[in-house]
Amino acid sequence: MDLLAGMSGPAEKNLPAVKAAYSRYTGRKVLLLIVLLGVLLLGILYSTAVGAAGISGKDVIGAILARWGLKVFPASELAQTVVWQLRLPRVFLAVLTGMSLAGAGAVMQGVLRNPLVSPYTLGLSSGAAFGAAMAIVLGTGLLGGSYLALSKWLIVTNAFIFGALTMVLAYLLATFKGLAPEVLVLGGVAIGYLFQAGVSLLKYISNHEALRELVVWLMGGFWGANWQTVGLVAPVVFGSIGGLLYFAWDLNVLGAGEEVAANLGVNVSRVRLFTLGLSTLVASAAVAFTGIIGFIGLVSPHICRMLIGSDNRFLIPSSCLMGAVLLLFSDTLARTVIAPTELPVGIITALMGSPFFIYLLIKKKRQWWG
Amino acid sequence: MLFQIKGVCFSYGSVPVLENVTFNVQSGEMLGIVGPNGSGKSTLLRCLARVLKPRVGTIFLDRKNLADLRGREVGRCLGYVPPPGTGQAFPCTVLETILQGRRPHLTWGVGERDLVVASRALDYLGLTDLGDRQLGELSSGQRQKVFIARALAQEPVVFLLDEPTATLDVRYQLEVLALMQELARSHQRLVVVVLHDLNLAARYSDHLILLHEGRIFAAGAPEAVLSPENIRTVYGVEAVVAKNRWGLQITPVAPLNGPANGDILEGKEMAGKTLAVQA
Known part of the structure; x- marks a missing residue:
């Protein structure tokens, strides 16, 4: 079935140029991935080193290597404890959260063909906030149980369940309308508002202590980070992102419209179900442990789109890395800018990120959306 | 290659759009579908492209039921060009758009063969210099050509085009339809094209189908149909x-x-x- 083989001459002359263009583009995409990975690794080292107790980069590496039994640079006992017990879990949780929010944002934007979509705007965060508020204020959740012993886990589970529930409801709502993306987006937004009202109500009826805890949770942060948390979140994040990458081509084709995608052999409703399911899972898991962190999920994919275009094979991983870098940077700033007091990371992401994003939006002359 | 459409009915909700549509097309032929607005032309084409599934009736491609084709086989057999006005949701270059048409042939990486086909498709439609332009920066006519090139990159047996000439100027209209005619005649493809322009439809189609309220009102040679x-x-x-x-x-x-x-x-x-x- 060599349809176009009959035509030679100019087409063949053109081939090297097309190949060159393709490898130039691919090279650029790979380069971005490598650069982001490098920045992330350096960021992890830097972020582990700075803080109330200053530790040199050498000590950080020493402490990490010592843990694996390699005593290349002898690090002090204190450095080891601070690095291993305090800083690294927090750094890793920030990295994982950035990855999951940005990856989920990139995929949700792609599958719903809407640049305004993110876990935050789709109401997932509001759902999670309601779940957490319920656990904090009422001291009881869907699972019930003794408040004091289970307090932390109750908040986490409740936030996870209600975050995911928002998307499930929006999805069910949309199935009535033939799974139209607009219905899904608007349904998610509407359900999000419903949960926000719930959060306001719970705030209003809560006592002083609960209110404070809730407000802090809502602003998002990585205070609660420990290895157990990291160990729980990491497999979910990497598993889901791997799963989402499997659908990268289908998402690319879906960008051309449902009809074209269907003709190219994509089972549109199946792709929607799986990609939305996985991105909901990964975003809910992250939000449950860290609280509400907006902006990262919306903006990281767009920054990457501006740099390398919309090929999801590269867009998803680079968005993940971009999200991780941005969130790690924000959290490091949040910890150190007015040390020893910490700022909630959500404030930093919005404060630093929004002007940067607006700058990019204006500077780029090309029309990227529409 | 024989495309057999047997008793196809389709309805959106309770509104019937197609009723008992039956015809055959062979490779080497260019079939035009004409009819007034709302007569079911685009719906019929979407059923042929397996974008929609007929409520009743069967479509056979060489005696193989279209409904039984698995995922990517659809894209390898049928190349669908949507009507003008459906674009990309996100920024995308011309080359990337055309490579989307290779989806039915590849799993993850874009190989040598994919690029060869893409460069030929670019050349065939005279888009060679536009390869790395953003789709959003092109004129609507150029964009339409890109979508035709994407269908070409699928290397299908059957081409299904919905109003391909609607946004094109006179020269592009003639060019595109002549290309389709050449695909049918010289490359033994099967081309089905929905057209509003009766003159172009009569001139380039080997056979015409005139749809009226979801039924075939007349079919056959253009002179007989367009009386x-x-x-x-x-x-x-x-x-x-x-x-x-x-x-x-x-x-x-x-x-x-x-x-x-x-x-x-x-x-x-x-x-x-x-x-x-x-x-």
Whole structure:
């Protein structure tokens, strides 16, 4: 079935140029991935080193290597404890959260063909906030149980369940309308508002202590980070992102419209179900442990789109890395800018990120959306 | 290669759009589908592209039921070009768009063969210099050509085009339809094209199907299908049909029972007749 083989001459002359263009583009995409990975690794080292107790980069590496039994640079006992017990879990949780929010944002934007979509705007965060508020204020959740012993886990589970529930409801709502993306987006937004009202109500009826805890949770942060948390979140994040990458081509084709995608052999409703399911899972898991962190999920994919275009094979991983870098940077700033007091990371992401994003939006002359 | 459409019915909700549509097309043929707005042309084409599934009836491609084709086989057999106005949701270069058409052939990486096909498709439609432009920066006509090139990159047996010429200027219209004709004749493809322009439809199609309220009103050679009587019944328009060296020349004169205007008096005398004009 060599349809176009009959035509030679100019087409063949053109081939090297097309190949060159393709490898130039691919090279650029790979380069971005490598650069982001490098920045992330350096960021992890830097972020582990700075803080109330200053530790040199050498000590950080020493402490990490010592843990694996390699005593290349002898690090002090204190450095080891601070690095291993305090800083690294927090750094890793920030990295994982950035990855999951940005990856989920990139995929949700792609599958719903809407640049305004993110876990935050789709109401997932509001759902999670309601779940957490319920656990904090009422001291009881869907699972019930003794408040004091289970307090932390109750908040986490409740936030996870209600975050995911928002998307499930929006999805069910949309199935009535033939799974139209607009219905899904608007349904998610509407359900999000419903949960926000719930959060306001719970705030209003809560006592002083609960209110404070809730407000802090809502602003998002990585205070609660420990290895157990990291160990729980990491497999979910990497598993889901791997799963989402499997659908990268289908998402690319879906960008051309449902009809074209269907003709190219994509089972549109199946792709929607799986990609939305996985991105909901990964975003809910992250939000449950860290609280509400907006902006990262919306903006990281767009920054990457501006740099390398919309090929999801590269867009998803680079968005993940971009999200991780941005969130790690924000959290490091949040910890150190007015040390020893910490700022909630959500404030930093919005404060630093929004002007940067607006700058990019204006500077780029090309029309990227529409 | 034989495309058999047998008793296809389709409805959106309770509104029937297609009723008992039956016809055959063979490779090497270019079939035009014409009919007024809402007569079911695009729906029929979408059923053929397996974008929609007929409620009743079966479509066979070489005796193989279209409904049984698995995922990517659809894209390898049928190349669908959507009507103008459906673009990309996110920024995308021309080359990336055309490579989307390789989806049915590849799993993850884009290989040598994919790039060869893409470069030929680019060249075939005269888009060579536009390869790394953003799709959003092109004119609507150029974009339409990119979408045709994407279908070409699928290397399908059957091409299905919905209003491919609607946004094109006169030159591009002729170019694109001549390309489709060449695909059918020289490359033994099967081309089904939905057209609003009756002159172009008559000139480039080997056979025409005239749809009226979801049914085939007439089918066959363009001269037989586009008679003044048929045009009057289906479109509600008085028309003069003249035959010349380049096919039929259909001049719609006035809508039936519509408001009159200056030229009509003269036109009415000739309306309803097929004229043979020596060219």
